[in-house]
Amino acid sequence: MNIHTATIKGVHQTSHTRGAPRGVHLATAAPRQPDAADLRSRVDKVAAAAAAHAAAVDNQSRFPREAIDAARAERLLSIAVPRELGGEGLGAAEIVDVCYALGKACASTAMIYAMHQTKVACLVRHGRGSAWHRLLLRRLCAEQLLLASSTTEGQAGGDVRHSAAPVEGGAARITLERQATVISYGEAADGIVTTARRAAGAASSDQVLVAFLKEDYTLERLNGWDALGMRGTCSAGFKLAASGLREQILPEPYETIHSHTMMPFAHLAWSGAWAGIAAAAVDRARAFVRKAVHRSGGTLPPGAAHLTRALATHRTLRGLIAAALARFAAASADPAVLESVDFQSGMNLHKVNASELAVATVMSAMQACGLAGYRNDGDFTMGRHLRDVLSAPIMISNDRILANAAAASLLGGTPASLRD
Numbered sequence: 001m002n003i004h005t006a007t008i009k010g011v012h013q014t015s016h017t018r019g020a021p022r023g024v025h026l027a028t029a030a031p032r033q034p035d036a037a038d039l040r041s042r043v044d045k046v047a048a049a050a051a052a053h054a055a056a057v058d059n060q061s062r063f064p065r066e067a068i069d070a071a072r073a074e075r076l077l078s079i080a081v082p083r084e085l086g087g088e089g090l091g092a093a094e095i096v097d098v099c100y101a102l103g104k105a106c107a108s109t110a111m112i113y114a115m116h117q118t119k120v121a122c123l124v125r126h127g128r129g130s131a132w133h134r135l136l137l138r139r140l141c142a143e144q145l146l147l148a149s150s151t152t153e154g155q156a157g158g159d160v161r162h163s164a165a166p167v168e169g170g171a172a173r174i175t176l177e178r179q180a181t182v183i184s185y186g187e188a189a190d191g192i193v194t195t196a197r198r199a200a201g202a203a204s205s206d207q208v209l210v211a212f213l214k215e216d217y218t219l220e221r222l223n224g225w226d227a228l229g230m231r232g233t234c235s236a237g238f239k240l241a242a243s244g245l246r247e248q249i250l251p252e253p254y255e256t257i258h259s260h261t262m263m264p265f266a267h268l269a270w271s272g273a274w275a276g277i278a279a280a281a282v283d284r285a286r287a288f289v290r291k292a293v294h295r296s297g298g299t300l301p302p303g304a305a306h307l308t309r310a311l312a313t314h315r316t317l318r319g320l321i322a323a324a325l326a327r328f329a330a331a332s333a334d335p336a337v338l339e340s341v342d343f344q345s346g347m348n349l350h351k352v353n354a355s356e357l358a359v360a361t362v363m364s365a366m367q368a369c370g371l372a373g374y375r376n377d378g379d380f381t382m383g384r385h386l387r388d389v390l391s392a393p394i395m396i397s398n399d400r401i402l403a404n405a406a407a408a409s410l411l412g413g414t415p416a417s418l419r420d
């Protein structure tokens with residue numbers, strides 16, 4: 001039996017046992033040849049759908065259904081899955097660029113996409129050796145499944161490297177019940193990939209990552225999501241009660257998954273989304289300054305220098321992301337480099353720097369527009385961009401990251417050359 005036949009049989013089997021079969025259409029599962037122009041036009045379509053509904057998504061604090069439906073129609077949810085499993089085998093650079101394009105249109109859509117792709121990246125890199133997870137990835141491609149993430153639990157805030165709730169059960173089946181403080185788009189997702197303590201007797205840092213599909217769990221709302229920004233992420237809190245097969249636990253420990261993929265990939269994808277928000281703010285500020293120049297017969301308005309500053313910080317942010325992507329690509333084949341203090345603190349500090357630059361850029365863009373940027377109405381309002389981007393420093397608190405990195409800052413010295 002070849003792997004293709006086995007995989008498809010497996011998907012049907014899995015669906016059947018759960019009583020919620022969802023057709024796997026072989027025709028739609030055929031791998032698509034990645035092509036930069038083709039990808040650009042597909043992303044543009046999704047971004048257009050996201051932009052058209054961004055204001056309503058924000059006003060109503062609702063899931064960006066139209067944008068995610070468009071992403072499904074354009075098969076963007078599976079572009080990072082290897083081609084042999086039905087995806088397009090695209091890497092972090094392409095994914096981060098999609099996050100950027102979506103961030104220009106609708107921050108919530110971009111962040112949802114970034115979180116989904118982070119989970120896909122974990123499954124692709126760390127689930128490859130597991131038949132169950134290969135089937136999940138194949139099904140994700142065929143059905144364009146959207147995956148949510150659950151790491152934040154109870155009162156632990158952004159302490160991702162400790163879990164309270166344990167996986168329980170026997171050799172075949174497992175259960176998990178956790179108080180998930182925040183699960184973005186939990187209700188809209190087709191599955192949740194969650195951290196958990198390995199077992200009741202395990203230390204809180206001895207974690208695993210488990211993938212559950214919608215038919216495996218129930219969500220009981222603990223709180224809603226009426227937030228300053230990122231309102232379309234619908235990041236409510238839930239009691240997650242899940243059960244499934246023990247094979248649904250990814251084979252590698254979460255410690256490895258976190259350092260090799262989860263942390264660096266999340267920080268890169270998030271920073272792409274934030275750079276997109278900042279780009280939209282810069283474009284708006286530029287339009288404002290152009291209009292002012294036109295109205296005054298060629299005189300630059302006094303706030304024009306803020307536009308220049310916004311452009312400068314945005315340029316720095318783009319450079320930072322490009323450098324971090326190159327660093328991730330160079331490290332990704334070598335576990336020792338991925339696990340090194342230098343790489344880990346570098347990718348954590350990338351998050352801190354990128355979030356601060358994104359906020360600074362949007363602030364400067366707003367100042368360039370003055371009152372027209374501050375007010376909530378009019379063509380140059382910057383309110384949504386500013387509210388959305390203010391999530392960046394708190395989404396895993398910069399303070400927490402800086403405090404955790406403090407000890408590593410004592411090691412080593414500054415490089416001898418700027419080319420090191």
Ligand SMILES: Cc1cc2nc3c(=O)[nH]c(=O)nc-3n(C[C@H](O)[C@H](O)[C@H](O)COP(=O)(O)OP(=O)(O)OC[C@H]3O[C@@H](n4cnc5c(N)ncnc54)[C@H](O)[C@@H]3O)c2cc1C
Binds near residue numbers: 149159184398
């Ligand atoms: C838009 C959005 C979407 C999200 N989606 C999800 C999701 O889908 N799934 C999920 O699991 N989580 C999600 N989260 C949660 C996120 O991952 C973090 O867990 C959360 O933002 C941290 O919350 P906190 O500020 O309450 O916690 P904490 O990290 O505990 O921070 C609380 C306060 O303590 C300060 N602080 C913390 N540690 C230190 C320290 N060592 N030194 C000094 N000060 C410190 C912080 O600055 C902050 O003021 C989301 C968050 C946002 C903003």
